[in-house]
Amino acid sequence: MKILLCIAGMPYAEATVRFGGGIAGSTQSSVTLLHVISRRGERVAGRRVLDRAHEMLPDLTVTRRIRQGDPTERILTEIRRGHHNLVVVGASQGSPLTQRLLGSVTLQIIRRAPISVLVVRRAGPHLERVLICTGGLDVAEPVIEAGSRLAEAAHARAALLHVISPVPSMYTGLDEIEETLPELLQTDTPTARHLRSGAEILARHRVSAELKLRYGVAADEILSEAREGDYDLVVIGASGTAGRLRGWLLGDVTRQVVEHAPRSVLVVRPA
Structure with missing residues:
Protein backbone atom coordinates (compact mmCIF):
# COMPACT_ATOMS: atom_id res chain seq x y z
CA MET A 1 0.00 0.00 0.00
CA ARG A 121 -7.07 13.27 16.16
CA ARG A 122 -5.72 12.66 19.69
CA ALA A 123 -3.83 9.63 18.44
CA GLY A 124 -2.15 7.34 20.92
CA PRO A 125 1.06 5.41 20.26
CA HIS A 126 -0.73 2.16 19.35
CA LEU A 127 -3.88 1.08 17.53
CA GLU A 128 -5.67 -1.22 19.98
CA ARG A 129 -9.44 -0.74 19.54
CA VAL A 130 -11.25 -0.13 16.24
CA LEU A 131 -14.93 0.81 15.84
CA ILE A 132 -16.29 -0.20 12.42
CA CYS A 133 -19.56 1.57 11.57
CA THR A 134 -21.89 -0.05 9.09
CA GLY A 135 -25.18 1.28 7.80
CA GLY A 136 -26.28 -2.05 6.43
CA LEU A 137 -26.46 -4.48 3.50
CA ASP A 138 -23.82 -5.28 0.91
CA VAL A 139 -22.80 -1.67 0.13
CA ALA A 140 -21.11 -1.47 3.54
CA GLU A 141 -18.86 -4.49 2.88
CA PRO A 142 -15.85 -2.36 1.77
CA VAL A 143 -16.03 -0.50 5.10
CA ILE A 144 -15.96 -3.75 7.06
CA GLU A 145 -13.18 -5.15 4.88
CA ALA A 146 -11.03 -2.04 5.34
CA GLY A 147 -11.55 -1.96 9.09
CA SER A 148 -10.88 -5.69 9.39
CA ARG A 149 -7.66 -5.54 7.37
CA LEU A 150 -6.36 -2.66 9.46
CA ALA A 151 -7.30 -4.32 12.76
CA GLU A 152 -5.65 -7.55 11.63
CA ALA A 153 -2.42 -5.79 10.63
CA ALA A 154 -2.27 -3.90 13.95
CA HIS A 155 -3.37 -6.90 16.07
CA ALA A 156 -6.20 -4.70 17.35
CA ARG A 157 -9.63 -5.63 18.68
CA ALA A 158 -12.70 -4.43 16.79
CA ALA A 159 -16.39 -3.71 17.29
CA LEU A 160 -18.88 -3.78 14.43
CA LEU A 161 -21.58 -1.18 15.08
CA HIS A 162 -24.97 -1.11 13.37
CA VAL A 163 -27.37 1.76 14.14
CA ILE A 164 -31.10 1.38 13.54
CA SER A 165 -33.30 4.49 13.40
CA PRO A 166 -35.81 5.52 14.60
CA VAL A 167 -36.14 4.07 18.09
CA PRO A 168 -39.13 1.71 18.29
CA SER A 169 -41.62 2.81 20.93
CA MET A 170 -41.55 -0.65 22.51
CA TYR A 171 -37.97 -0.05 23.70
CA THR A 172 -37.42 2.06 26.79
CA GLY A 173 -33.68 1.83 27.30
CA LEU A 174 -30.39 0.80 25.78
CA ASP A 175 -30.07 -2.25 28.03
CA GLU A 176 -33.27 -3.71 26.65
CA ILE A 177 -32.15 -2.95 23.08
CA GLU A 178 -28.80 -4.66 23.52
CA GLU A 179 -30.49 -7.76 24.94
CA THR A 180 -32.27 -8.24 21.59
CA LEU A 181 -29.03 -8.68 19.61
CA PRO A 182 -28.66 -12.47 20.12
CA GLU A 183 -32.30 -12.95 19.14
CA LEU A 184 -31.88 -10.71 16.09
CA LEU A 185 -28.93 -12.75 14.86
CA GLN A 186 -31.10 -15.86 14.84
CA THR A 187 -33.57 -14.30 12.38
CA ASP A 188 -33.39 -14.09 8.59
CA THR A 189 -33.93 -10.32 8.35
CA PRO A 190 -31.64 -8.17 6.13
CA THR A 191 -30.08 -6.62 9.24
CA ALA A 192 -29.34 -10.03 10.76
CA ARG A 193 -27.85 -11.33 7.51
CA HIS A 194 -25.74 -8.20 7.22
CA LEU A 195 -24.38 -8.49 10.76
CA ARG A 196 -23.60 -12.19 10.30
CA SER A 197 -21.79 -11.38 7.06
CA GLY A 198 -19.78 -8.66 8.84
CA ALA A 199 -18.87 -11.08 11.60
CA GLU A 200 -17.67 -13.58 9.00
CA ILE A 201 -15.41 -10.94 7.41
CA LEU A 202 -13.89 -10.12 10.80
CA ALA A 203 -13.38 -13.82 11.56
CA ARG A 204 -11.75 -14.37 8.17
CA HIS A 205 -9.22 -11.69 9.09
CA ARG A 206 -8.69 -13.32 12.50
CA VAL A 207 -9.82 -10.20 14.35
CA SER A 208 -11.12 -10.45 17.89
CA ALA A 209 -14.44 -8.62 17.59
CA GLU A 210 -17.88 -8.02 19.03
CA LEU A 211 -21.13 -6.87 17.47
CA LYS A 212 -22.90 -3.72 18.66
CA LEU A 213 -26.51 -2.75 17.96
CA ARG A 214 -27.86 0.68 18.84
CA TYR A 215 -31.13 2.47 18.13
CA GLY A 216 -31.35 6.21 17.49
CA VAL A 217 -29.86 8.95 15.33
CA ALA A 218 -26.89 7.45 13.48
CA ALA A 219 -24.30 10.19 14.10
CA ASP A 220 -25.26 10.56 17.76
CA GLU A 221 -25.08 6.83 18.42
CA ILE A 222 -21.74 6.43 16.62
CA LEU A 223 -20.23 9.31 18.60
CA SER A 224 -21.62 7.95 21.87
CA GLU A 225 -20.17 4.52 21.18
CA ALA A 226 -16.83 6.05 20.18
CA ARG A 227 -16.64 7.93 23.48
CA GLU A 228 -17.92 5.16 25.72
CA GLY A 229 -15.78 2.45 24.15
CA ASP A 230 -12.55 4.46 24.19
CA TYR A 231 -11.65 3.42 20.64
CA ASP A 232 -8.44 4.51 18.92
CA LEU A 233 -10.03 4.61 15.47
CA VAL A 234 -13.52 4.96 14.00
CA VAL A 235 -14.07 3.50 10.51
CA ILE A 236 -16.97 4.83 8.46
CA GLY A 237 -18.02 4.97 4.80
CA ALA A 238 -17.38 7.90 2.48
CA SER A 239 -19.59 9.61 -0.08
CA GLY A 240 -20.51 8.29 -3.46
CA THR A 241 -22.40 5.23 -2.24
CA ALA A 242 -25.46 4.33 -4.23
CA GLY A 243 -28.83 3.17 -2.97
CA ARG A 244 -30.68 3.80 0.27
CA LEU A 245 -27.44 4.14 2.21
CA ARG A 246 -26.25 7.15 0.20
CA GLY A 247 -27.72 9.72 2.59
CA TRP A 248 -26.50 7.82 5.64
CA LEU A 249 -22.92 7.78 4.39
CA LEU A 250 -22.76 10.96 2.34
CA GLY A 251 -24.68 13.53 4.33
CA ASP A 252 -24.41 14.75 7.86
CA VAL A 253 -23.38 11.42 9.40
CA THR A 254 -19.86 11.19 7.98
CA ARG A 255 -19.26 14.92 8.40
CA GLN A 256 -20.47 14.94 12.02
CA VAL A 257 -18.38 11.90 12.90
CA VAL A 258 -15.26 13.40 11.33
CA GLU A 259 -15.79 16.74 13.07
CA HIS A 260 -16.80 15.48 16.52
CA ALA A 261 -15.27 12.03 17.05
CA PRO A 262 -12.96 11.99 20.08
CA ARG A 263 -10.27 10.05 18.21
CA SER A 264 -9.06 9.38 14.68
CA VAL A 265 -11.49 8.54 11.85
CA LEU A 266 -10.88 6.47 8.71
CA VAL A 267 -13.30 7.48 5.95
CA VAL A 268 -13.40 4.56 3.52
CA ARG A 269 -13.93 5.07 -0.18
CA PRO A 270 -14.16 1.80 -2.14
CA ALA A 271 -11.57 1.39 -4.89
Whole structure:
Protein backbone atom coordinates (compact mmCIF):
# COMPACT_ATOMS: atom_id res chain seq x y z
CA MET A 1 0.00 0.00 0.00
CA LYS A 2 1.14 3.57 -0.70
CA ILE A 3 0.29 6.20 1.92
CA LEU A 4 0.32 9.97 1.39
CA LEU A 5 1.01 11.62 4.75
CA CYS A 6 0.18 15.34 4.71
CA ILE A 7 2.00 17.57 7.19
CA ALA A 8 0.87 21.11 7.98
CA GLY A 9 3.70 21.98 10.37
CA MET A 10 5.68 20.98 13.44
CA PRO A 11 5.24 20.30 16.31
CA TYR A 12 1.50 20.25 15.61
CA ALA A 13 1.76 17.39 13.09
CA GLU A 14 3.76 15.04 15.31
CA ALA A 15 0.68 13.01 16.32
CA THR A 16 -0.32 12.73 12.65
CA VAL A 17 3.15 11.50 11.69
CA ARG A 18 3.28 8.99 14.57
CA PHE A 19 -0.16 7.56 13.90
CA GLY A 20 0.22 7.52 10.11
CA GLY A 21 3.65 5.98 10.49
CA GLY A 22 2.27 3.31 12.79
CA ILE A 23 -0.38 2.40 10.21
CA ALA A 24 2.30 2.29 7.50
CA GLY A 25 4.51 0.07 9.61
CA SER A 26 1.79 -2.43 10.50
CA THR A 27 0.60 -2.65 6.88
CA GLN A 28 4.13 -2.67 5.41
CA SER A 29 3.35 0.42 3.34
CA SER A 30 5.58 3.03 1.77
CA VAL A 31 5.06 6.67 2.78
CA THR A 32 5.18 9.94 0.88
CA LEU A 33 5.54 12.95 3.18
CA LEU A 34 3.84 16.00 1.68
CA HIS A 35 4.18 19.57 2.92
CA VAL A 36 2.38 22.37 1.06
CA ILE A 37 3.73 25.93 1.18
CA SER A 38 1.97 29.09 0.10
CA ARG A 39 5.02 30.87 -1.36
CA ARG A 40 8.54 30.06 -2.48
CA GLY A 41 10.17 31.76 0.52
CA GLU A 42 8.77 29.04 2.82
CA ARG A 43 10.70 26.24 1.12
CA VAL A 44 13.60 26.19 3.62
CA ALA A 45 11.22 26.01 6.57
CA GLY A 46 9.30 23.31 4.70
CA ARG A 47 12.43 21.20 4.39
CA ARG A 48 12.91 21.44 8.15
CA VAL A 49 9.34 20.23 8.67
CA LEU A 50 10.01 17.24 6.42
CA ASP A 51 13.35 16.57 8.12
CA ARG A 52 11.63 16.33 11.50
CA ALA A 53 8.86 14.10 10.16
CA HIS A 54 11.34 11.84 8.38
CA GLU A 55 13.31 11.40 11.61
CA MET A 56 10.14 10.04 13.24
CA LEU A 57 9.85 7.28 10.60
CA PRO A 58 13.27 5.57 10.72
CA ASP A 59 12.11 2.10 9.68
CA LEU A 60 9.91 3.06 6.72
CA THR A 61 10.47 3.65 3.02
CA VAL A 62 9.87 7.41 2.75
CA THR A 63 9.62 9.85 -0.16
CA ARG A 64 9.48 13.60 0.50
CA ARG A 65 7.53 16.22 -1.41
CA ILE A 66 7.20 20.01 -1.09
CA ARG A 67 4.48 21.58 -3.20
CA GLN A 68 3.42 25.21 -3.52
CA GLY A 69 -0.15 26.45 -3.87
CA ASP A 70 -3.62 25.70 -2.57
CA PRO A 71 -3.37 22.83 -0.04
CA THR A 72 -6.49 21.01 -1.20
CA GLU A 73 -5.56 21.11 -4.88
CA ARG A 74 -1.95 20.15 -4.26
CA ILE A 75 -2.96 17.18 -2.10
CA LEU A 76 -5.50 15.97 -4.67
CA THR A 77 -2.93 16.31 -7.45
CA GLU A 78 -0.36 14.33 -5.46
CA ILE A 79 -2.93 11.59 -4.81
CA ARG A 80 -3.55 11.20 -8.54
CA ARG A 81 0.08 11.40 -9.61
CA GLY A 82 1.39 9.11 -6.91
CA HIS A 83 -1.31 6.42 -7.22
CA HIS A 84 -1.72 6.37 -3.45
CA ASN A 85 -4.14 4.08 -1.62
CA LEU A 86 -4.61 6.17 1.54
CA VAL A 87 -4.17 9.83 2.45
CA VAL A 88 -3.51 10.85 6.06
CA VAL A 89 -4.35 14.34 7.33
CA GLY A 90 -4.56 15.98 10.75
CA ALA A 91 -7.87 17.02 12.29
CA SER A 92 -6.50 20.20 13.87
CA GLN A 93 -3.01 21.60 13.97
CA GLY A 94 -1.58 24.94 15.03
CA SER A 95 -3.36 28.19 15.79
CA PRO A 96 -7.17 28.56 15.79
CA LEU A 97 -6.95 30.14 12.32
CA THR A 98 -4.82 27.25 11.05
CA GLN A 99 -7.24 24.78 12.59
CA ARG A 100 -10.20 26.35 10.80
CA LEU A 101 -8.35 26.37 7.48
CA LEU A 102 -7.15 22.80 7.92
CA GLY A 103 -10.65 21.71 8.88
CA SER A 104 -11.89 23.11 5.60
CA VAL A 105 -9.09 21.35 3.73
CA THR A 106 -9.81 18.07 5.51
CA LEU A 107 -13.50 18.11 4.60
CA GLN A 108 -12.68 18.99 1.00
CA ILE A 109 -10.23 16.11 0.80
CA ILE A 110 -12.83 13.71 2.21
CA ARG A 111 -15.42 14.88 -0.33
CA ARG A 112 -13.13 14.93 -3.36
CA ALA A 113 -10.38 12.36 -2.84
CA PRO A 114 -10.77 9.16 -4.90
CA ILE A 115 -9.21 7.14 -2.07
CA SER A 116 -9.79 6.56 1.64
CA VAL A 117 -8.88 9.36 4.07
CA LEU A 118 -7.49 8.92 7.58
CA VAL A 119 -8.17 11.96 9.80
CA VAL A 120 -5.88 11.88 12.83
CA ARG A 121 -7.07 13.27 16.16
CA ARG A 122 -5.72 12.66 19.69
CA ALA A 123 -3.83 9.63 18.44
CA GLY A 124 -2.15 7.34 20.92
CA PRO A 125 1.06 5.41 20.26
CA HIS A 126 -0.73 2.16 19.35
CA LEU A 127 -3.88 1.08 17.53
CA GLU A 128 -5.67 -1.22 19.98
CA ARG A 129 -9.44 -0.74 19.54
CA VAL A 130 -11.25 -0.13 16.24
CA LEU A 131 -14.93 0.81 15.84
CA ILE A 132 -16.29 -0.20 12.42
CA CYS A 133 -19.56 1.57 11.57
CA THR A 134 -21.89 -0.05 9.09
CA GLY A 135 -25.18 1.28 7.80
CA GLY A 136 -26.28 -2.05 6.43
CA LEU A 137 -26.46 -4.48 3.50
CA ASP A 138 -23.82 -5.28 0.91
CA VAL A 139 -22.80 -1.67 0.13
CA ALA A 140 -21.11 -1.47 3.54
CA GLU A 141 -18.86 -4.49 2.88
CA PRO A 142 -15.85 -2.36 1.77
CA VAL A 143 -16.03 -0.50 5.10
CA ILE A 144 -15.96 -3.75 7.06
CA GLU A 145 -13.18 -5.15 4.88
CA ALA A 146 -11.03 -2.04 5.34
CA GLY A 147 -11.55 -1.96 9.09
CA SER A 148 -10.88 -5.69 9.39
CA ARG A 149 -7.66 -5.54 7.37
CA LEU A 150 -6.36 -2.66 9.46
CA ALA A 151 -7.30 -4.32 12.76
CA GLU A 152 -5.65 -7.55 11.63
CA ALA A 153 -2.42 -5.79 10.63
CA ALA A 154 -2.27 -3.90 13.95
CA HIS A 155 -3.37 -6.90 16.07
CA ALA A 156 -6.20 -4.70 17.35
CA ARG A 157 -9.63 -5.63 18.68
CA ALA A 158 -12.70 -4.43 16.79
CA ALA A 159 -16.39 -3.71 17.29
CA LEU A 160 -18.88 -3.78 14.43
CA LEU A 161 -21.58 -1.18 15.08
CA HIS A 162 -24.97 -1.11 13.37
CA VAL A 163 -27.37 1.76 14.14
CA ILE A 164 -31.10 1.38 13.54
CA SER A 165 -33.30 4.49 13.40
CA PRO A 166 -35.81 5.52 14.60
CA VAL A 167 -36.14 4.07 18.09
CA PRO A 168 -39.13 1.71 18.29
CA SER A 169 -41.62 2.81 20.93
CA MET A 170 -41.55 -0.65 22.51
CA TYR A 171 -37.97 -0.05 23.70
CA THR A 172 -37.42 2.06 26.79
CA GLY A 173 -33.68 1.83 27.30
CA LEU A 174 -30.39 0.80 25.78
CA ASP A 175 -30.07 -2.25 28.03
CA GLU A 176 -33.27 -3.71 26.65
CA ILE A 177 -32.15 -2.95 23.08
CA GLU A 178 -28.80 -4.66 23.52
CA GLU A 179 -30.49 -7.76 24.94
CA THR A 180 -32.27 -8.24 21.59
CA LEU A 181 -29.03 -8.68 19.61
CA PRO A 182 -28.66 -12.47 20.12
CA GLU A 183 -32.30 -12.95 19.14
CA LEU A 184 -31.88 -10.71 16.09
CA LEU A 185 -28.93 -12.75 14.86
CA GLN A 186 -31.10 -15.86 14.84
CA THR A 187 -33.57 -14.30 12.38
CA ASP A 188 -33.39 -14.09 8.59
CA THR A 189 -33.93 -10.32 8.35
CA PRO A 190 -31.64 -8.17 6.13
CA THR A 191 -30.08 -6.62 9.24
CA ALA A 192 -29.34 -10.03 10.76
CA ARG A 193 -27.85 -11.33 7.51
CA HIS A 194 -25.74 -8.20 7.22
CA LEU A 195 -24.38 -8.49 10.76
CA ARG A 196 -23.60 -12.19 10.30
CA SER A 197 -21.79 -11.38 7.06
CA GLY A 198 -19.78 -8.66 8.84
CA ALA A 199 -18.87 -11.08 11.60
CA GLU A 200 -17.67 -13.58 9.00
CA ILE A 201 -15.41 -10.94 7.41
CA LEU A 202 -13.89 -10.12 10.80
CA ALA A 203 -13.38 -13.82 11.56
CA ARG A 204 -11.75 -14.37 8.17
CA HIS A 205 -9.22 -11.69 9.09
CA ARG A 206 -8.69 -13.32 12.50
CA VAL A 207 -9.82 -10.20 14.35
CA SER A 208 -11.12 -10.45 17.89
CA ALA A 209 -14.44 -8.62 17.59
CA GLU A 210 -17.88 -8.02 19.03
CA LEU A 211 -21.13 -6.87 17.47
CA LYS A 212 -22.90 -3.72 18.66
CA LEU A 213 -26.51 -2.75 17.96
CA ARG A 214 -27.86 0.68 18.84
CA TYR A 215 -31.13 2.47 18.13
CA GLY A 216 -31.35 6.21 17.49
CA VAL A 217 -29.86 8.95 15.33
CA ALA A 218 -26.89 7.45 13.48
CA ALA A 219 -24.30 10.19 14.10
CA ASP A 220 -25.26 10.56 17.76
CA GLU A 221 -25.08 6.83 18.42
CA ILE A 222 -21.74 6.43 16.62
CA LEU A 223 -20.23 9.31 18.60
CA SER A 224 -21.62 7.95 21.87
CA GLU A 225 -20.17 4.52 21.18
CA ALA A 226 -16.83 6.05 20.18
CA ARG A 227 -16.64 7.93 23.48
CA GLU A 228 -17.92 5.16 25.72
CA GLY A 229 -15.78 2.45 24.15
CA ASP A 230 -12.55 4.46 24.19
CA TYR A 231 -11.65 3.42 20.64
CA ASP A 232 -8.44 4.51 18.92
CA LEU A 233 -10.03 4.61 15.47
CA VAL A 234 -13.52 4.96 14.00
CA VAL A 235 -14.07 3.50 10.51
CA ILE A 236 -16.97 4.83 8.46
CA GLY A 237 -18.02 4.97 4.80
CA ALA A 238 -17.38 7.90 2.48
CA SER A 239 -19.59 9.61 -0.08
CA GLY A 240 -20.51 8.29 -3.46
CA THR A 241 -22.40 5.23 -2.24
CA ALA A 242 -25.46 4.33 -4.23
CA GLY A 243 -28.83 3.17 -2.97
CA ARG A 244 -30.68 3.80 0.27
CA LEU A 245 -27.44 4.14 2.21
CA ARG A 246 -26.25 7.15 0.20
CA GLY A 247 -27.72 9.72 2.59
CA TRP A 248 -26.50 7.82 5.64
CA LEU A 249 -22.92 7.78 4.39
CA LEU A 250 -22.76 10.96 2.34
CA GLY A 251 -24.68 13.53 4.33
CA ASP A 252 -24.41 14.75 7.86
CA VAL A 253 -23.38 11.42 9.40
CA THR A 254 -19.86 11.19 7.98
CA ARG A 255 -19.26 14.92 8.40
CA GLN A 256 -20.47 14.94 12.02
CA VAL A 257 -18.38 11.90 12.90
CA VAL A 258 -15.26 13.40 11.33
CA GLU A 259 -15.79 16.74 13.07
CA HIS A 260 -16.80 15.48 16.52
CA ALA A 261 -15.27 12.03 17.05
CA PRO A 262 -12.96 11.99 20.08
CA ARG A 263 -10.27 10.05 18.21
CA SER A 264 -9.06 9.38 14.68
CA VAL A 265 -11.49 8.54 11.85
CA LEU A 266 -10.88 6.47 8.71
CA VAL A 267 -13.30 7.48 5.95
CA VAL A 268 -13.40 4.56 3.52
CA ARG A 269 -13.93 5.07 -0.18
CA PRO A 270 -14.16 1.80 -2.14
CA ALA A 271 -11.57 1.39 -4.89
